[in-house]
Amino acid sequence: MDIDRYFARIGLSEMPARSSDGLGAVQMAHRQSIGFENLAIPLGQGIRIDSASVFEKLVTRGRGGYCFEQNRLYADALSAMGLVNRPLLARVLLGLGEGVVPPRTHTLLLVNLDGEAWIADAGFGGSYVPPLPLEDGAQVQTGDGAWHRLLRGGERGSLGGEWRLERAGPAGATDGRGAPHGDWQPQYVFDLDDVAQDDLEMSNHWTSTRPGTRFTTLCVASVVLEGGFASLSDRQFTIGRHGKSEVRQIETAAEYARLLGETFGIALSEEDAAKLPIFA
Template sequence: MNLDRYLARIGLDAAPAADPEGLAALQLAHRLAIGFENLAIPLGEGIRIDSASVFDKLVMRGRGGYCFEQNRLFSDVLSAIGLVNRPLLARVLLGLAEHAAPPRTHTLLLVNMQGAAWIADAGFGGSFVPPMPLEDGAQAQTPDGAWHRLLRSGERGSLGGEWRLERAGPASATDGRSAPHGDWQPQYIFDLSEVAQDDLEMGNHWTSTRPNTRFTTLCVASVVLEDGFAAMTDRQLSLYRNGASETRDIADAADYARTLREVMGIDLSDEEAARLPLFA
């Protein structure tokens, strides 16, 4: 971990304090600067989630990544500024039927801060999830106008998890999987079980190789904006800013790479974009 290089990547001059306000500022800067993306999968690059590989890709090479990469990097950064943390695994519920029990293919972080437990998530591609205290009924609002809350959910060891993250807010400030609503909708469920590196490796392998899933059939990217959210699914870009939404189609590989650089903060060359299945 080269903390100075990371801070330069996310546009901060210095590391914030190791307190709730500092955690929120650090995670927001990360989400504004480093886009979420799965493009290593359709490009055939493979996804490595050890610390050195993740730092090289997301910081040194200016690429983005998905949850197993983003939260590996964010965990290392939190450790570097003195915040003890460990990974958790979650089941993503976006767009699924009630009582669905998908595999644990999302990772987030449990942070010990000032004697209390918090969750932090720099790698959720569906929307902007803010840091929250691990308390039943805890709520937080994000700049896109959405509210988020944590609820105790299910018994320990059950498929329903111990905790459920919900969101209420504009569907346009998501990656398109949220239904139009004004009420609470589930995002993911998780428990507090210890997670080993091999558990993460197994989840990453399933997510990056399982046929006919979101990450193996689509090219996706998203990023938090100061006043909203931007998402790209294949050749369609959706922008939500200041309460207004717009969409446009991506014309060609050069337009795709330019949009990634200018909107998502993801450095993909025109030549790499041209190798995506979208333009083959």
């Protein structure tokens, strides 16, 4: 981890304090600068989640990535800052019906802040998830107008998860999977079991290769904006700020590549954009 190059990538000139405010500052800068994307999958490039490969892709080459890449980079950066952390695995519930039990295809971080446990997540593509203390009922509001809360739920190891993250806010500040109402909606559930690197490798392999899933059938990207959120689902571009949303279709590979660079912080050449199945 070259922490100076990482900070340059996310637009920070110096290391923030090792505090909850500092954690929030790094995470917000990360999510506003390094877009979430799965484009390596439809391009047939594969996804590696070891530290060196992730740094080379997201920092050196200026690409984005999805949760297993984003939170590998984020974990390495937090470790370099002196913040002890470890990965957790979660089941994403955003946009799913009641009673559906999805596999554990999302990773987030458990961070030790002066002896207190916090969750931190720079890799959730559906909406912005701020750092939260691991406390039943913990709540925080974000700049997109949404509230977020943690609830202690089922028993450890249960399918429903030991903890449940929920969000209440405008659907326009999500990737389109948020319900149109602003009531509390589940984002994901997780427990605190230890997660080995091979557990992450297995989840990453399933997520990036399983036929018929979101990441193997769509080209997606998202990024956090000041007061809002932007997302791409195939050629549909949605941008929401301060409760108002705009939607338009991307017509050409050149426009797509330019939008990725200007809005999402993702460097993808026009030639590679043209190879995506949405333009083939």
